[in-house]
Amino acid sequence: MDSSSEYSLHHPKWHRHRTPIFWWVKRWVYICFIGREMTSVAVAYCAVLLTMVYRALQSGPEAYAALMSLLSHPAIIVLHVFALLAVLYHSITWFNLSPKAMVFRLGRWRVPDLMISGGNYAAWLLISGVIAWAYATG
């Protein structure tokens, strides 16, 4: 049945196989799958964090200093360690799957998967290095 189709109020009770909510904890690959999908929550959180940084920057040095001291709270640091693990998992799974989404052909030759994901990893290292360098040198 199409999930978007309309329900009618009165219909005979047909047999439906109920899937339990935690169907995915039974196999490791399913846990990894749900875990990968849930990294999007950490990604959204980082968007909120960046917006908070902008609000502090626009408000002035005092607000920025207040945000920085808030970020030094141990509970916030722990939260950020978990968020960091999640976004790292997001990046790794994303780059590993990139050959599935990006198919390049030169004539009849198809660029191998390893070169596409490798190129993504190389770009990731380069971009991360530039960000770290810009941050560290102020």
Added chain:
Amino acid sequence: MSAMKKSNDPFWWTLFGAGGAMTAMLVPMLLFLIGVATPLGWIEGPSYASVSQVMLHPLTKIAAFFLISLSLFHWAHRFRFTLYDGLQLKHLFQLIAVICYGGAVAGSLVAAYVIW
């Protein structure tokens, strides 16, 4: 398992994909520096003056807005299908879609207001 979920709507998928790629490249290092390395004192954070000089540059503002907005649309698309598949909430199809994409639109508007 299939990597990319089937979607009827290429528009949302494009935003999901663009957000996924942009965040995969940029977010881990940014979060590591701001959220972990600086608070723990591993690295000294730049001064307010230099941070605001870089972050409030018109081009940085545009890039930051795209990063924030696409992150939210990436979340909206992925989280929507996680609720359908993971929690078996297929009967709430429209409500979940409206909340997820609506949240991303609202968050983008807030971000634009804050940034500019």
